[in-house]
Amino acid sequence: MPTIEERYAEKFAKSVDWYQRGRSLFAGGITHQTRFTSPFPAYFEHAQGPFKYDVDGNEIIDYVMGNGSLLMGHSPPEVVAAVSAQAQRGTHLGGATTHEVRYAEAVKSLMPSLERIRFTSSGTESTYLAMRLARAHTGKTKIVKFHEHFHGWHDYATPESGQSVGGVPQAILDSVIVAPPDAAALERILSEDDDVAAVIVECNGAHYGTFPLQNPQFLQDVRDVTDRHGVVFIMDEVITGFRLSKGGAQVRWSLEPDLTTMAKIVAGGQPGSAVGGRADIMELMAFRDDSEWDNAGRVAQGGTFNAQPLTAAAGLATLQAIADQGVNARADSMAERLKDGLNEAFIRNEVTGHSHGIASIVHVNLGADCGCDRGLCTMPYDEIYKTMPVSKTRRVRQAMLVNGVDMMGGRAFLVSSSHDEEVIDRTVEAFSQSLKELREEGNL
Numbered sequence: 001m002p003t004i005e006e007r008y009a010e011k012f013a014k015s016v017d018w019y020q021r022g023r024s025l026f027a028g029g030i031t032h033q034t035r036f037t038s039p040f041p042a043y044f045e046h047a048q049g050p051f052k053y054d055v056d057g058n059e060i061i062d063y064v065m066g067n068g069s070l071l072m073g074h075s076p077p078e079v080v081a082a083v084s085a086q087a088q089r090g091t092h093l094g095g096a097t098t099h100e101v102r103y104a105e106a107v108k109s110l111m112p113s114l115e116r117i118r119f120t121s122s123g124t125e126s127t128y129l130a131m132r133l134a135r136a137h138t139g140k141t142k143i144v145k146f147h148e149h150f151h152g153w154h155d156y157a158t159p160e161s162g163q164s165v166g167g168v169p170q171a172i173l174d175s176v177i178v179a180p181p182d183a184a185a186l187e188r189i190l191s192e193d194d195d196v197a198a199v200i201v202e203c204n205g206a207h208y209g210t211f212p213l214q215n216p217q218f219l220q221d222v223r224d225v226t227d228r229h230g231v232v233f234i235m236d237e238v239i240t241g242f243r244l245s246k247g248g249a250q251v252r253w254s255l256e257p258d259l260t261t262m263a264k265i266v267a268g269g270q271p272g273s274a275v276g277g278r279a280d281i282m283e284l285m286a287f288r289d290d291s292e293w294d295n296a297g298r299v300a301q302g303g304t305f306n307a308q309p310l311t312a313a314a315g316l317a318t319l320q321a322i323a324d325q326g327v328n329a330r331a332d333s334m335a336e337r338l339k340d341g342l343n344e345a346f347i348r349n350e351v352t353g354h355s356h357g358i359a360s361i362v363h364v365n366l367g368a369d370c371g372c373d374r375g376l377c378t379m380p381y382d383e384i385y386k387t388m389p390v391s392k393t394r395r396v397r398q399a400m401l402v403n404g405v406d407m408m409g410g411r412a413f414l415v416s417s418s419h420d421e422e423v424i425d426r427t428v429e430a431f432s433q434s435l436k437e438l439r440e441e442g443n444l
């Protein structure tokens with residue numbers, strides 16, 4: 001019997017050539033740090049609904065879903081129609097557009113805390129802008145982020161975020177305080193340091209909820225602590241926005257952040273992102289017909305492609321579907337079916353592990369018992385680290401790809417409304433088979 005790695009090499013044989021070409025073009029052969037895959041990545045060419053197809057013609061059930069940006073699956077008809085129509089009517093109009101207004105109205109109608117909005121081109125830009133706004137509003141410098149929480153790749157987001165800090169100036173690293181996700185510790189930090197502008201949080205916990213937060217209590221505590229200290233509370237809803245509920249984590253749990261960052265689903269599968277929140281903070285970006293303010297005080301933002309018409313079209317079509325068509329309920333119920341199936345697979349195969357998660361994000365943990373309710377997992381973080389090291393998640397992802405399924409990071413499934421019962425059941429089968437094969441190789 002060939003090993004999983006040998007079957008991977010055989011199944012994705014044509015990808016090897018593309019990897020060789022990619023390696024001579026891209027640093028490290030890849031275009032995003034999470035696309036690093038050993039021994040080589042599969043090269044995909046097209047996708048539809050819950051499936052994507054590689055150069056060898058393999059059909060893969062996809063749970064990466066555009067790194068979480070595709071809540072309705074690949075190329076949903078209403079988004080394709082909107083983008084195609086706009087592509088023939090101009091992709092950059094070089095001025096204010098009616099599209100950006102309709103788009104922003106749709107965002108705001110789902111997330112009422114957004115008194116004002118600005119669009120950017122990526123989540124990284126949005127968290128960068130939100131931090132700059134918070135500094136301008138408070139006149140303070142430092143940012144508090146939580147251990148392992150990921151907010152993109154700009155300098156201020158790098159400390160303890162699961163990525164390295166090569167090339168980041170020490171002065172910037174010194175201006176970021178990394179806190180444990182613990183309200184009492186946050187209270188202490190803000191009591192001892194009065195130069196903090198903002199606290200930013202990945203709303204469902206580090207790395208799309210791999211390290212879950214005990215919500216809504218934790219987020220409510222952060223809201224209360226930041227209120228008491230006059231610090232701006234930034235909810236990073238890049239992943240949770242329009243996924244944890246139609247209005248994200250804040251609507252699901254009735255929270256009012258000062259600022260919110262969004263990307264992925266908000267842009268309907270196109271590049272795009274947004275920042276929004278309190279008018280008094282956001283209006284620090286406005287011109288005031290006062291040259292000193294305009295040139296020296298105002299918070300600046302550029303961005304050639306902010307709210308570009310294709311993104312506005314895709315975002316609007318997606319948000320309208322979320323508002324009217326039960327997209328979240330469908331994705332959530334498919335995720336529930338998947339989670340139940342995975343938990344049964346663990347029991348059936350007598351493998352220690354479990355699956356947990358809320359809304360349409362399903363996580364797996366292999367190697368330890370856990371008494372959680374399979375919703376918000378309560379496993380201690382050091383246990384999660386120990387049981388799901390990168391060496392293991394890479395093997396899981398590889399085994400699942402061999403069995404026709406692509407997982408997010410080898411530890412999660414981002415489910416969409418295009419995944420149906422049959423696809424979910426095939427996924428559970430693939431997972432069960434992968435558990436067996438990994439165990440046979442002594443890799444669990």
Ligand SMILES: Cc1ncc(COP(=O)(O)O)c(C=O)c1O
Nearest residue numbers: 122123124150151152238239263
């Ligand atoms: C919570 C969170 N914030 C920010 C970002 C950065 O977004 P982008 O990749 O669009 O720059 C991500 C990306 O995965 C994210 O998950």
Ligand SMILES: [Zn+2]
Nearest residue numbers: 370372377378
């Ligand atoms: Zn658990």
